Amino acid sequence: MLGALSIKNFALIEQLQVSFDAGLITITGETGAGKSLLLGALGLLLGKRADLNSVKDNSQKCVIEGVFSIAQYDLEAFFDEQELDYEEETIIRREILPSGKSRAFINDTPVTLQALSGLGARLIDIHSQHQTLEVTTNDFQFEVLDALAQVDREVKSYQRGLKLLKEKQKEVDLLMASKDSFTKEYEYNSFLLKELDEAQLKPGELQELEEMHDRLNNIEEIQERLSGSIAIITSEEVGVGDQLNIIKANLSKIASYSGPLNDLSERIQSLYIELDDVQESLLNELEKLEADPEQLEKASQRLQLLHNLQTKHNVASVEELLIIQEELQQKVSQTESLSGDIEALQTEIDTIKDQLDEVAKKIHEKRNKALPGLIEELEEILNALGMPNASFKTSLTLQDAYFSNGKENLEFLFCANKGGSYGELKKVASGGELSRIMLAIKAILSRYAQLPTIIFDEIDTGVSGEIAHKMADLMLNMSKNLQVFSITHLPQIAANGQSQYKVFKQDINDTTVTQLKLLNQEERITEIAEMIGGKSISESALSHAKSLLLN
Structure with a gap:
């Protein structure tokens, strides 16, 4: 989880240092206050390419640093592979120099942007209405299904076999090419x-x-x-x-x-x-x-x-x-x-294929068993999130081909309305629907797998009333198993946060800067009341804010 964040000389942020706890963390603030700057700074920290235009003062370097607790993520192998010192409290730092050059460090060791991205992807997962296309990919759909089917051991066994199969097939191809060449001579x-x-x-x-x-x-x-x-x-x-x-x-x-x-x-x-x-x-x-x-x-x-x-x-x-x-x-x-060598290798390949087929069959059986439960739970959550007619039509069929995670083709079709036609998610689901589907999937996944810190960036746009409460409850339940951030405009979600931060702009010495503040109880009541009724806070808005915080 993200334990602390330090930002210096980035866009409108002059100097910011903040600590975070576990659970559900909500971030609120007026439009344009700078919530996107936080995501931009985090993006740099997680390996996105640097842009000198994002530096506040070009004569000074920009520094973004995050402290992460990573004991539960099984990252020792990654650190060994990258030849880095493994620390349960890992510090990631990104610097943009006045020259425009960018540097990255993990536990004070310089690393490439590729290594930083590899680690970042396993520490923080950012979702917004414009970043939910992942849910439409077949790889992600399999990832979700596999978490419920508990086939991690079988899939890893299959992948080891597939790697060996590809190596042996490559050997055969080389021998065949050699044979063709040698036969001519x-x-x-x-x-x-x-x-x-x-x-x-x-x-x-x-x-x-x-x-x-x-x-x-x-x-x-x-x-x-x-x-x-x-x-x-x-x-x-x-x-x-x-x-x-x-x-x-x-x-x-x-x-x-x-x-x-x-x-x-x-x-x-x-x-x-x-x-x-x-x-x-x-x-x-x-x-x-x-x-x-x-x-x-x-x-x-x-x-x-x-x-x-x-x-x-x-x-x-x-x-x-x-x-x-x-x-x-x-x-x-x-x-x-060569002919004898090729024949011997082909026999070996046939044996590997037989073993792969056996493992693939076990994977298929477990996936097939878990798929109806996944769909039932997804439709139930989406119903609570204001999509009562949302339904999925799925099929899981064994193929002859060997894919990276098995031998199956997964068809994952969606229909949002009664009497509507089913189609691929990326073709038939709107941005708002994709956001809720992603939220539902992540809520399910959080119970079966150790997910990284999740940041929901205003995925609640267009939601209100009872659905907002359901969404808030869903995020709160997720936060029992992982750290959840929600950048939100909804008072129901803001009030559900175990801690709440406010992003705001402030003029200091004729310069506008963005600040981030941890709100106390009274400040939370005021902030949520403003979210309910605007700047002119009424007694009813205050009363409503208090009731939301008490629930």
């Missing part, structure tokens, strides 16, 4: 993969093949040069081996004469041994050489295949071809497994 990818698979690629193969091809393709030259090299080593008298052997013999005879000569002798000995080893290796290589046209042709064909594949896939190595082969394998495998 599947044959081509399969062909490319088969081509690479059949090539039996091996890492490092290209280098080995090129070496083999070069060797076989140049075997005559290799043989000639190997033979020539061996001949140079082994040729008698002029061969490198014989010449080196002579040098070795010469040096060995003088090696003992000095250390350097000995070192040279050993080096020549090493060269002789190495040359002998080289000769042996040259002979081995020569012996291994054998022309093999068939092997050369195979190597050529293999190299041509690898080069063609590299060109086709625009890569420079077999290793890169192997990477492409693996990617193609994944694509082909994914396409081949």
Whole structure:
């Protein structure tokens, strides 16, 4: 509930601080005194967009602050979600700076306008003759019916299932889209993969093949040069081996004469041994050489295949071809497994639908059971509010589709007069009728759900006499379960308030300002007497005012 309200530098309000109690609070005052300013300030506090024109003094900031008792509203989850400190006495503040910039705070933590609106909607519910279209919406009608049917647990269970169903359906849709995309490429990818698979690629193969091809393709030259090299080593008298052997013999005879000569002798000995080893290796290589046209042709064909594949896939190595082969394998495998994945998901979806259908059926049964009682009570209250012929025709039918709160279509038709035709509320009900219907619905709801503070803004326009008394009694009964504000011109409603405030204008230092005052008993008698008979208060008006307050 709203415990306190502070307004500074807003329109005609210079400085206002007021506290409120629980129960029914009535606000009265002459037309134009500034009651709409209070609603405007509250609107800003609840998240409406700021307008610099509403600031009284553009050189000063406008500040609106409200203190709310929120223990009964189950808002802990909201505060956690918004990363805010939860306090049972929560303070909301809205500031409009001279620059036109607006700031909002919840318990001194800056918040977005969206977060402020989200909280505001759960703290205060404002109704006027021009703001009753909510009652014509299907969502609101279901909300009312569900409060009476006590299906909150079932609806939440259904909504969890529906969320899961949508997630699984989204997965199926994505897989189907992937399948369509992959299927178009599947044959081509399969062909490319088969081509690479059949090539039996091996890492490092290209280098080995090129070496083999070069060797076989140049075997005559290799043989000639190997033979020539061996001949140079082994040729008698002029061969490198014989010449080196002579040098070795010469040096060995003088090696003992000095250390350097000995070192040279050993080096020549090493060269002789190495040359002998080289000769042996040259002979081995020569012996291994054998022309093999068939092997050369195979190597050529293999190299041509690898080069063609590299060109086709625009890569420079077999290793890169192997990477492409693996990617193609994944694509082909994914396409081949998609059908199985889709089938498994579809089975899961069917199971979820069966469970949802079962919950939806329970919801439907409870709603169907509660609907006649809701209509009977609504018509009874509207009869007391001066609409004796008001009647509703409703139907609740199960559908195949899954809606956000069940599988039903609710038809909620209204007729205000005998012999009249039934139609949708927004088409056949007047503004005054909608106001009374909304009041009746909220009165019923207040017994079944914890509603936020309700502000009725002159919804009693055009009402008088006994109906005004009924409306006042209805608001008073509602206030047993929630805080109710009524901005009213009716003395019957004003007198029913457990506290009454007066909005009035006052000239201070040549400036007109709007004030809000809590009236004491004597002031209430005077105010209500004026509402009955005007400024010239008669004894009968005073007497009537006292009798209203005593009832």
